[in-house]
Amino acid sequence: MSDPMWGRNTNGGTERVDVLAVGDPVAERTLDALGAEQFDVTVEPRHDEALERLEREGFDCVLSGTNLGGTALADVFAGVRERTETTPFVVVTDGAWAEIEPIEDEVSEIIVRGGMPAGRETACITNRLRQAVRASRRLEACERALDQRTNRLDEFATVVSHDLRNPLNVARSTVELLDGDQEQLDRLDRSLRRMNAIIENGITFARQRDTVDGTAPADLETFATDLWADRETEHATLTTDAGGPIVADPDRLRELLGQLLDNAIEHGDPPVTVTVGTFEDGFYVADTGPGVPDRAHERAFEPGVSTAQGTGLGLAIVREIARAHGWTVSLADSESDGTRIEVTGVEFY
Known part of the structure; x- marks a missing residue:
């Protein structure tokens, strides 16, 4: 059975694959054999010219040796990734592990000539190239x-x-x-x-995204005070104990703080005091309410979970915004027996 991600051309044969060979990764006879196996191989001995051609034309796969005329393999790999994040990068080596080690976990395939059976070099390289390109195409289809x-x-x-x-x-x-x-x-x-x-x-x-668009210095006390002024707080009081500004996406930090303030007002027993403060590794929002039951601690940040008549999405939104920044959000007991939401991994400006 043919692989559905391995295309077919109009005359019924296997789809040809464009390969950019950097340096001199394989012998001439192997290049000829690859051509017979539906691979169009373009050889560029100089890595800078290869990178220019990759950016200009695009290829299905990059095949590189480790002998690159004094240029580090890691530099070539970095150049490829600057131009394309998904094109497979396959390395053929006789055992130059010192060159490969810095990028060993990032390249698509590593082909070691000494590990191939005699007379099977073409078959091994062909199979590994096809595997790398198929995996790349599956990933692109999933994306x-x-x-x-x-x-x-x-x-x-x-x-x-x-x-x-x-x-x-x-x-x-x-x-x-x-x-x-x-x-x-x-x-x-x-x-x-x-x-x-x-x-x-x-x-x-x-509409939460996995990453932030940009960061800037953000003063927690100013943000919290402005957000508090827009809320119904007749039976609630805000206090702040925040240090210097943090590095964050201002719009998404405002959304995160707003959700935490709403959560504290909604779940607290009037009159509730809400505190926004910082500590060594991050910041927190605490309240003087009844706290979160122990049985609900593990699921507090899951969508749809609420201990009051809330939407059950507030803390889930907080978690997604924190993840987008590379932060970690957790639940703790406040000093006044209420709830304390802590955000850690934060960079201070």
Whole structure:
């Protein structure tokens, strides 16, 4: 059975693969044999010219030896990765491990001539090249599929945002105009507010990215104070004990802090005191509420988990933003028996 990721050309043969050979990785007779096995091999003895050609033309695979005229193999590999992150990089060697060791875990394949059976060099190199290219194409196909799913998810989030938020706003406005049982109207208003919060947090969670766009110095005390001013805090008080600024994506840090402040206000017993502070390896948000039950500690950051009438997405959003920065978020008990969320691995400016 043929591999579905190993294409076929129009005349029924195996799809040809363009290989860029850097230096002199294989003998002339092997190059001829590779041609007969559907490999188009372009040889560039000079690594700088090879890199220029790779950037200009693109290839399915880069094949390199370890004898590169005084140029380090690691430098050639770095040059290839500057131009392409996915093209397989295959090394053929007679045992120059000192050259290979710095990049041993990063290259796609390492072919050792001494480990090949006599007369089987062409077959071994052919098979290893095909394996490397097939793996690369599978990875590219998976990435394309992931991009498509991400785009569909974003489109769905946009539809939810527009098609549900507008009727909710109408319903909330109508509640304000109604006369009747005030207790029931207040209950309905709380339900509508909760639905709106679920939509908002659901969209925010769906659109979280794995990396940050850029970082800058960010003052936690200033951010926390500004965010606090936008919240209903009649029965809550904010205190700060923050040191110097941290290095973060300002927009995503604002989202993270906002979620933590909302969580503290929502779960705390009025009057609740919320503290934003720093310590040696990061920062924290603590409250004077009842704390998180021990049974819920391990699952506190999972989507949908809430110990109150929240959306169950706030701490999940916090975790994703922390991961994007390379930080770690964890749950601890505060000094006042409430909840303390700690973010570690933070760089201070």
